[in-house]
Amino acid sequence: MKAVILAAGFGTRMSAQTPKSLVKVAGREIIYRTMKILSDYVDEFIVVVGKNGKKIDNFLKDKDFNYRIIRNPNPERGNGYSFYLTKDVSGDRFILVMGDHIYEEEFIKRAVKGEGLIGDRNPAYVDLEESTKVRCKDGRIEDIGKKLEEFDFVDTGFFILSKDIYEHAESIVREKEVVELSEIVKKAKIPVTELSGYFWMDVDTIDDLKKARKFIVRSSVKGFGDGFVAKHFNRRISLRLSELLVDHLTPNQMTVISFLSGILSSLTLFFSIPLAGIAYQLSSIIDGCDGEIARASLRKSKLGEYADSMLDRYVDFIFLVVLGYVSNLSIYFWMILVFAIFGSVMISYSTEKYKAAFSESAYGAIPSLKYLIGKRDERIFVIMIFCLASLIESLILILAIWTNIRVLAILLIVYKNKKGI
Amino acid sequence: MKAVILAAGFGTRMSAQTPKSLVKVAGREIIYRTMKILSDYVDEFIVVVGKNGKKIDNFLKDKDFNYRIIRNPNPERGNGYSFYLTKDVSGDRFILVMGDHIYEEEFIKRAVKGEGLIGDRNPAYVDLEESTKVRCKDGRIEDIGKKLEEFDFVDTGFFILSKDIYEHAESIVREKEVVELSEIVKKAKIPVTELSGYFWMDVDTIDDLKKARKFIVRSSVKGFGDGFVAKHFNRRISLRLSELLVDHLTPNQMTVISFLSGILSSLTLFFSIPLAGIAYQLSSIIDGCDGEIARASLRKSKLGEYADSMLDRYVDFIFLVVLGYVSNLSIYFWMILVFAIFGSVMISYSTEKYKAAFSESAYGAIPSLKYLIGKRDERIFVIMIFCLASLIESLILILAIWTNIRVLAILLIVYKNKKGI
Known part of the structure; x- marks a missing residue:
């Protein structure tokens, strides 16, 4: 036609x-x-x-x-x-x-x-x-x-x-x-x-x-993958930000800015842990903009999605490592931090591997996964709260348990879903 | 027809x-x-x-x-x-x-x-x-x-x-x-x-x-994804093993056995680090069998692939954590171990996320990725060598640098490839 x-x-x-x-x-x-x-x-x-x-x-x-x-x-x-x-x-x-x-x-x-x-x-x-x-x-x-x-x-x-x-x-x-x-x-x-x-x-x-x-910008939010914090808080701000920026920045520029803001929040840890918590939460908000701008300006790219998600993992990792470093953790808490860091990456790994193996989005195919808390936006929000309260050891302990339980829950839910149980 | x-x-x-x-x-x-x-x-x-x-x-x-x-x-x-x-x-x-x-x-x-x-x-x-x-x-x-x-x-x-x-x-x-x-x-x-x-x-x-x-068993090895050690050493043994087992075990049973053998190698660390290194390498060989049996017996399943790859990440993680624990690492080496563990997961994340984003196998689409050493079989082999030599701190340092450089190299190669540079 x-x-x-x-x-x-x-x-x-x-x-x-x-x-x-x-x-x-x-x-x-x-x-x-x-x-x-x-x-x-x-x-x-x-x-x-x-x-x-x-x-x-x-x-x-x-x-x-x-x-x-x-x-x-x-x-x-x-x-x-x-x-x-x-x-x-x-x-x-x-x-x-x-x-x-x-x-x-x-x-x-x-x-x-x-x-x-x-x-x-x-x-x-x-x-x-x-x-x-x-x-x-x-x-x-x-x-x-x-x-x-x-x-x-x-x-x-x-x-x-x-x-x-x-x-x-x-x-x-x-x-x-x-x-x-x-x-x-x-x-x-x-x-x-x-x-x-x-x-x-x-x-x-x-x-x-x-x-x-x-x-156009408001309708650029993709359907699934957003946690509670993103949905009810982060998106409200990131969408306004994207409206201001969509005519001026490309999605890739936005990805770089978001990555740098994440690294900046880790550096802030050397000066003030509470302030760094807030900066990290801000970077989590900014992290929504590249996708919004990409979809709104019809510039969605697979490479952009790939780079964004790889850089997010590094931001999360570096924040936790520096947080451990500046908090003078005991050796036992370093051992626990290892679990927190591993669990955080594995949450992403479990859904990306799902998509790689089954050729469908995990959240799209298995709606019950939505109700598992522990998505990035939720983790970062909790990290901010504990940073504000300066309860770093409790935070690390909670993250270590929470993230790993979530990964096991995903594995179980995927198994039940695919076996039709 | x-x-x-x-x-x-x-x-x-x-x-x-x-x-x-x-x-x-x-x-x-x-x-x-x-x-x-x-x-x-x-x-x-x-x-x-x-x-x-x-x-x-x-x-x-x-x-x-x-x-x-x-x-x-x-x-x-x-x-x-x-x-x-x-x-x-x-x-x-x-x-x-x-x-x-x-x-x-x-x-x-x-x-x-x-x-x-x-x-x-x-x-x-x-x-x-x-x-x-x-x-x-x-x-x-x-x-x-x-x-x-x-x-x-x-x-x-x-x-x-x-x-x-x-x-x-x-x-x-x-x-x-x-x-x-x-x-x-x-x-x-x-x-x-x-x-x-x-x-x-x-x-x-x-x-x-x-x-x-x-x-049938010999032709069940998939084309890409095998590192040097798998190709020239592990497969020679795992294929013989699969020939013996293909009529008796399902791929899923084999996945469980391979997972347990990995966990067992971690437990062996409490008794002898060199022995554990050998056990870990053995579990790496056994890990090839589930895929071989699945393909040979036309029982390939996406859920099997998913579960196998999730469990592999846990095996690798637990081995390194226990290795750190039994080696009485100083706090500085725990910090370095964090990088080694993160880098190891990220190697897998980088290729699975690639498949999720681009709907094609990274090794299939970008042949030059093959030449980057650091695949699981190669890492485990190196870990065994250092365990045998009882050089745990050197091992951790090397893994921390090696794995993270490899991830950055993948990111760079993917970027260049997709941008056609």
Whole structure:
């Protein structure tokens, strides 16, 4: 299937120079987001550009999309005219999408299975005044426009169309100078598919941009793996931080910062154990940002995930070793510290080895694992509490027992689960 | 595609009661092996049985194969007659295979892509005197029999046939009382596909059985992940051990034995460090057997792999902790031991996390990782040497540096490899 993207519109209220489809939202250009998500379903993109077309072409050149550019020499003739220009290349059945709209992944996944105009009965993120409304009759468009008093859906700017719509487009283009897409789809009486409850919006102002960024960053938290502390405390802060940083830092830069903040917290131990506890907890919060930024800016990388998780193990190890060193532990507590350190690594090992062996996430496949406390965020929080109370020997004893019991519990739960007991 | 398996033959020279297809080779019945490997290509098995049919049916009942049994009431009429009985159920194109032949996986993988009789030009494992030879002309059978003086191939007992062969079968069955399959394929002049160099054999005597078991166990070593010591020393012993044990122990029992032998070596430390070093190295050898037995007896399980690798980490950890304890280490050496223990786990973590993140084996994907010494077999061997020399503090220092450098090297190599530097 091919996808036609209309990106011939003029500049935006935010900037006259940048085509709207090249505005960055949460670290990625709007058109890149749409194309990236669509690329699982589409084999060729047809991008219609206007006077800023060169910029769009330059932008797409080094990306990994199969696309062709169609230049609209008269963008002032409206988006219906832009669409009409694709008539010979779009194929029998194709996607049509606005280059300046932003959609969440789930929206697009479902929309590509629809037919005709994709309509939202109750859009949560758009200004209803400004949006194009649709009234239906027998499942097809009866009327469409910004000023409709009675309407069933709001036009999401996403369509699944078939070739015959170009006949209607042609007859209007012959008659009129300025042609809106809405006139064409109304004349063709295309069907309407409802798709409500997903995020999509038309980004027009700085406020829209912030709203979109906020939504995208907030929905970037992955489903499982977060412990109690991460879920109810760390994420609240890290998400706000990621919102501030997503347009400025890459996920890899964020991983390095998070690693350095972890090492810094270990160094702080030489000056003050309570302060170091707080710094360690802060680094645990910061550690959430690289993943959030990676997912929000569609920059998730396996290498990033790998490096992040290796560095986390080193941060945890170094903190405990330095903590032991500065606390003048007796030899017996060094023996116990060995168990605490081993248990901490083994918690991660037990779930990563699970994924390596079974090719599925342990937390995803075995929901009861979620209720075992002892994930990194929880351990670090407890370490902070004991550092604040200066109860280092108790901390080490607790960690040694807690982490190793948790690992044995994982082994037992995995065994029971896989044996179906 | 369906597969016809001829298993109506009488008992064997080894046992009159057991049908030959139910003889166990390396822990698995011959017919199970063939069906298990074929099940990737076959949607239904048609098993022709004779007077021992009930046993075969009982055996297959609780296995996970889609099969039907066809009873040959006159098995003395020969395997050609058995074959003829499948004429209405085998479909247009089907596999025909002898139920008493054993084939390695690679043989079957290639044979299913062939056409007609699968012939081996130079079979390495069968008695040429006893085997059925084939002479070809223009790629088709010209003559076939045990006594052929001039021949091109040996008949492997594996065929890819089409429906029209049953016409030839029928005409012979009408004429004669005893019908050999070789007469039918000769009359039908079926094509011959060469497939040489793979293991297959007809198991007839105790010696054949041993030969087959030996081959299967020896080829059960997985490609990568073995260090220098495992490759050149441990495997030589563990494979012999597995040959002895494969018919008697399950892989899981072997994992438990290997774990206990590891724990035992740690306990030995309380009596003699040099002796414990040797015991640890022995447990490292035994640790190879569970995987070998699992692969040889087609009992590979993800849960087994998971449990084995978790237990290995505990064995390694406990040995080093007890070694530290019985050596009366100073507090400084306990600090160093912490690094040695952490580094040892992290070597495994670094490759398992790799597999979890990239969904491929690290050693398979990045061959240069092979040359980094420090795999478990190599570490244990070095530990034994230092235990024998009673140089525990040097050992701990070396392990602390060696393992952590290796982990950093892995991190670096993975980074370079994934970034294409």
